[in-house]
Amino acid sequence: MRTVSATAPTRICDNGGWTDTWFAGHGNVFNIAVYPNVNVDIKVHPIDALPKRVMLNSTNVADPHGFESMNHLQQHPLLQATIDEIGVPEDLALEINVSSEAPMGSSTGTSASTTVALIGALHELTHKRLTRDEVAQTAHRIEVDRLGLESGVQDQLCAAYGGINYIEVSAYPRATVFPLLVSSNTWSELDRRLILLYLGQPHSSSSVHERVIAEAATAGEISPQLEALRQAAGRSREAVLEGDLEALGRAMIENTDAQTDLHPSLVGSKARTAIAVASSEGARGWKVNGAGGDGGSLTILAGTDPNDKKELICALLEADSRFEVIPTRLSHHGLQVSETRE
Numbered sequence: 001m002r003t004v005s006a007t008a009p010t011r012i013c014d015n016g017g018w019t020d021t022w023f024a025g026h027g028n029v030f031n032i033a034v035y036p037n038v039n040v041d042i043k044v045h046p047i048d049a050l051p052k053r054v055m056l057n058s059t060n061v062a063d064p065h066g067f068e069s070m071n072h073l074q075q076h077p078l079l080q081a082t083i084d085e086i087g088v089p090e091d092l093a094l095e096i097n098v099s100s101e102a103p104m105g106s107s108t109g110t111s112a113s114t115t116v117a118l119i120g121a122l123h124e125l126t127h128k129r130l131t132r133d134e135v136a137q138t139a140h141r142i143e144v145d146r147l148g149l150e151s152g153v154q155d156q157l158c159a160a161y162g163g164i165n166y167i168e169v170s171a172y173p174r175a176t177v178f179p180l181l182v183s184s185n186t187w188s189e190l191d192r193r194l195i196l197l198y199l200g201q202p203h204s205s206s207s208v209h210e211r212v213i214a215e216a217a218t219a220g221e222i223s224p225q226l227e228a229l230r231q232a233a234g235r236s237r238e239a240v241l242e243g244d245l246e247a248l249g250r251a252m253i254e255n256t257d258a259q260t261d262l263h264p265s266l267v268g269s270k271a272r273t274a275i276a277v278a279s280s281e282g283a284r285g286w287k288v289n290g291a292g293g294d295g296g297s298l299t300i301l302a303g304t305d306p307n308d309k310k311e312l313i314c315a316l317l318e319a320d321s322r323f324e325v326i327p328t329r330l331s332h333h334g335l336q337v338s339e340t341r342e
Contacts, residue, residue, distance in 0.1 A: 002341045004042045006121035008159040009033035009331035010102050011109040012196055013287050013299040015255040016233025018226060018262065020152035020169045023213055025221035027169040027229075029154040030236035030251075033162040034196070034328040036101035038113040040121045043095040050093040054083060058098040081146045082115050085138065086122040094125075102326065105202020106297045107290030109155030115139040116159040120337045132160040133177070135335060140173060150213065162334030164190075166237040178237075186243040191330045193245070193284075193309060195300040199270040200322025203296030208265045216262070228258035249285025249301045259292045266292030270320065274298050277319045281312040297326070 011031050019027025047053075056076050079098065088094060098118070102110050116139045123130055130138070136156035143151040153175045154167050161177050164187075169175045182190075216223055232255035239247035256275070259266045267275075271288050278286050278300050285301035300316075302309035316323050 002044050002339060004044065004121045004124045004337065004339050006040045006117040006124070006335065006337045007037040008113040008117040008120070008335045009035060009037050009162050009333070010100070010113050011155055011158040012194070012289055012297075012328065013236075013252065014109075014154060014158075014289060015236040015251055015287060016167075016229050017152065017154060017290065018212075018216070018259070019229050019233070020154045020167065020172070020175065021150070021213075022172050023217035023220075024169075024172065024223075024226050026171055027226070028233040029152075029167040029169070030165070030233040031154055031158045031167070032164050032190070032194075033158050033331040033334065034108075035331050036326070036328070037331070038098065038100040038102070038110060038117050038159075040114070040117040041097045042121050042125065043097075044125065045093040045095065047091050047093050050095060053093050054088065055093075055095045056080075056098070057096070059100065077147060078111060078115060078143070079118060081142050082118045082139075083122065085142050085146065086119060087126065088122070089125060092125070103198050103202070103324070105295060106198055106326070107203040107288075107292075107295075108196070108297060109158060109290070111143070112139055112151075112155035113159040115142055116156055116335055120335045124337050124339060132334060133157075136160040137173070150209070158334075160334045162331045164240060164330070166233065180237060180240055182240050183243055186240055186245070187330060189245055190240075192306075193302045193304075194328065194330075195302060195309065195313065195316075196326040196328045197274055197298045197300060197316060198324040198326050199268070199274065199295055199297060200320060200324065201270070201295035203290060203293055208263055208293055209291060212263045212266065225258055225261045228261065229255060232258060245301065246284055249283075252285030252287040252299070252301060256286060256288050259288055265294075268292070268294040268296075270295070270323075271298055273319055274300075274316060274323065277315050278312060281315050282308060283312060
């Protein structure tokens with residue numbers, strides 16, 4: 001028996017998000033890849049060794065689920081659609097385990113990371129090699145074309161590349177990733193000062209998002225709100241390249257304000273509570289992760305003193321018992337695939 005393993009990081013601080021979509025036309029996004037990863041392990045068996053051709057087990061779904069075909073995408077629609085897209089060698093049965101320490105619905109691109117990791121592992125089985133861009137494009141196509149979901153392109157690219165990135169979307173969905181080579185001091189400072197705060201409930205796409213999309217599509221590429229988001233991404237890039245984290249914090253705040261301008265509900269009540277605490281405790285910046293709305297998570301840039309982060313975390317957890325700090329580390333690596341044999 002052999003096991004193929006793949007990991008892909010999740011994403012925080014996506015300044016410029018919303019501009020990597022079909023209705024924005026073109027855009028700029030800055031984002032940071034972090035642990036916790038999404039992990040995919042595929043145990044490879046002979047064709048008749050399992051009850052079903054494919055057995056799926058995910059930390060986000062209580063019971064393992066087996067299936068033979070893609071006719072009914074029920075418990076794991078994204079995973080099943082990905083398996084159908086890539087295919088399974090005819091002489092094999094697969095036991096697929098998917099896990100992550102990131103809470104479900106945390107607005108950190110976990111779905112995209114899961115798809116990227118699963119594509120990487122399945123391609124290892126079929127001995128195909130895709131570029132990072134091709135993996136990201138395939139993952140995006142599965143969400144949009146197969147499942148009919150709304151999805152920008154930045155999450156898949158961050159999961160495939162890792163690191164700190166500036167992404168230029170020339171004409172959706174075409175995009176170019178520019179990995180930012182920041183100094184070791186800037187990297188360490190970001191690692192030390194960034195906080196990922198889960199707001200106590202999963203993010204869910206809602207009618208608010210539908211209204212935002214409808215309004216943005218009507219305004220088109222010249223929407224001033226979308227342009228403000230693009231500008232925040234550009235300022236974030238310049239800030240980290242210059243090692244100016246104060247400027248990065250300002251860009252994070254500007255981006256969150258621009259999200260509010262798209263629709264006030266994109267910065268939910270729990271996020272506003274956390275932002276008020278962060279501001280009073282001297283935080284330098286905050287960004288509502290992902291598209292925003294109720295629930296999800298917030299990226300916060302703490303002050304420069306080593307005690308600032310500890311005091312800020314204590315104040316946040318006292319403000320709402322449901323708040324949770326998710327331990328993170330910046331990730332140099334994007335998609336990684338390995339194989340072991342028994």
